[in-house]
Amino acid sequence: MAKNYLIIFITLITIACYSQDEKTLEKKEKTESAEKIKPKEYFRLYYIHPNGIGDNVIAKANEPGGGIGVGITFGIIGQVHIIGGGELTTFSITDKSLAGNANDTNIQQLYLLGLYKFSVNKMFEVNPGLSIGTIRVNQKRNSKSIGRQNGFCITPTVTADLRLTNISFFIGLNYNIAFLRTNTHPEYKDFFGKIQMISLIAGIKF
Amino acid sequence: MNKTILLLIFAFSLCSCGIDYDGKTKIIFEGNITDYNGSPLPNITVGAKYYNGNITDIAGFGETDSNGNFRIIFPGTNENVDINILINHLDYMNNYNKNSYSTLSIGNITQSVIRAHDYKINFSTIQLYDLNDDNSVNLRVNINKTSSYYDGIIKVNIIGIADDNYIDYDFDNIPSDSPSNYNAQYDANLYYEYSRTYLVAKNQTIKIKYMLSDYSVHETEVYIGEESVERTITY
Known part of the structure; x- marks a missing residue:
């Protein structure tokens, strides 16, 4: 599953790079496209299918549920949209010997995202970006908290957008690496303190 | 107005129930479990239990x-x-104990003990024995008071292969960071006379450790053969 995400991620990055070359050649057209994009994207709402990767507690002791994300564009600098947003994703705990006696892991993120806008043509665009933010991992058993971990996260992202008149549909991939405050034996510091996810996202922008 | 205040107090008391977990701290317990002959035992459940004086989790x-x-x-x-x-x-998945091996609890593992071990404790090898093997006899332990110097017995551990046994991780440790002031708790729970029958495996030497009211630790050994044994200790 993670490999499939990686392939999609690389493909989208490749498309983004290709579109960048195309844009260099057609700078004027690109600028016009960017101008068109600017006023039409204030809000984005999306579904998240998270997937833990690597050797950490999310990947080894949880199975993905789902999640939602929202973002609001509150500034545009050149072709970069500055977006503030939040995400909530859930996982089900599958190995309680590693994760503790909880049922679910909820992950909340607040982020600031810089999204670079590349128009492939009038209908399609590819948007690579990078976000930084805060993250909270909360384990629960029957709505009772079994402990929280806080930290910060860095998320390279890429989305492919289909633009209609007043709305855009998009899909994309987020690679998320989070660093969490952890007190444990040195052997397990990274296992609980550095989590990685690749998430498939799909949603709308308007 | 009074009802509202009472309701708020009640709601607050409900909220304050339970263990206040610290998700950033991760504690690791590891070890190995064998039978009486030293063969590894698979599928034996191991649990970590918190008890704060009111709540068990x-x-x-x-x-x-x-x-x-x-x-x-x-x-x-x-x-x-x-x-x-x-x-x-317990088999936590099915809520019953599905095998015939003996049970054991190891306690007195305080937060300071955890920190001293850098959040990881290795219990090395723990031995259980099959209660169905006709391999059990009784060990009767009596500890009687004869001296007025001591107020009583604080605790007793039977260290060996026994069923339904509780032992301290560090018997000598009088934790200063336990809930409800451990020392006061000990003082309140002094035994004047101690008497209990244990089910123990045959053909072993068992150590009886006990702590008296002045926190002095004493121990004696008793050999368990093919027959039940009674041991009386005086202090």
């Missing part, structure tokens, strides 16, 4: 693998709460 559990090894990881707490490790007490 299982913070983590797991099972031994095919080599008898176990590793359970569970969150710490924001309060000073002792931890017990429960060996083969």
Whole structure:
């Protein structure tokens, strides 16, 4: 599953790079496209299918549920949209010997995202970006908290957008690496303190 | 108005119930479980239990693998709460004990003990025995008071292969960071006379350790053969 995400991620990055070359050649057209994009994207709402990767507690002791994300564009600098947003994703705990006696892991993120806008043509665009933010991992058993971990996260992202008149549909991939405050034996510091996810996202922008 | 205040107090008391977990702290218990002959025992449940004086909660559990090894990881707490490790007490998935092996609890594992071990405790090898093998006899332990110097007995541990046994992780440790002031708790729970019958495996030497009211630790050994044994100790 993670490999499939990686392939999609690389493909989208490749498309983004290709579109960048195309844009260099057609700078004027690109600028016009960017101008068109600017006023039409204030809000984005999306579904998240998270997937833990690597050797950490999310990947080894949880199975993905789902999640939602929202973002609001509150500034545009050149072709970069500055977006503030939040995400909530859930996982089900599958190995309680590693994760503790909880049922679910909820992950909340607040982020600031810089999204670079590349128009492939009038209908399609590819948007690579990078976000930084805060993250909270909360384990629960029957709505009772079994402990929280806080930290910060860095998320390279890429989305492919289909633009209609007043709305855009998009899909994309987020690679998320989070660093969490952890007190444990040195052997397990990274296992609980550095989590990685690749998430498939799909949603709308308007 | 009064009803509202009472309701708020009640709601607050409900909220304050339970163990206050600290998700950033992860504690690791590991070890190996064998039978009486030293063969590894797979699928033995191991749990970590918190008890704060009011609330009991299982913070983590797991099972031994095919080599008898176990590793359970569970969150710490924001309060000073002792931890017990429960060996083969329950099959947490089915709520019954599905095998015939003896059970063991190891307690007196305080937060300061956890920190001293850098959040990981290895219990090395723990032995259980099959209660169905006609391998059990009784050990009767009596500890009687004869001296007026001591106020009583604080605690007793039977160290050996026994069923339904509780032992301290560090018998000599009088924790200063336990809930409800451990020393006061000890003082309140002094035994003047101690008498209990244990089910123990045959053909072993068992150590009886006891702590008296002045926190002095005493021990004696008793050999268990093919017959039941009664041992009386005076202090």
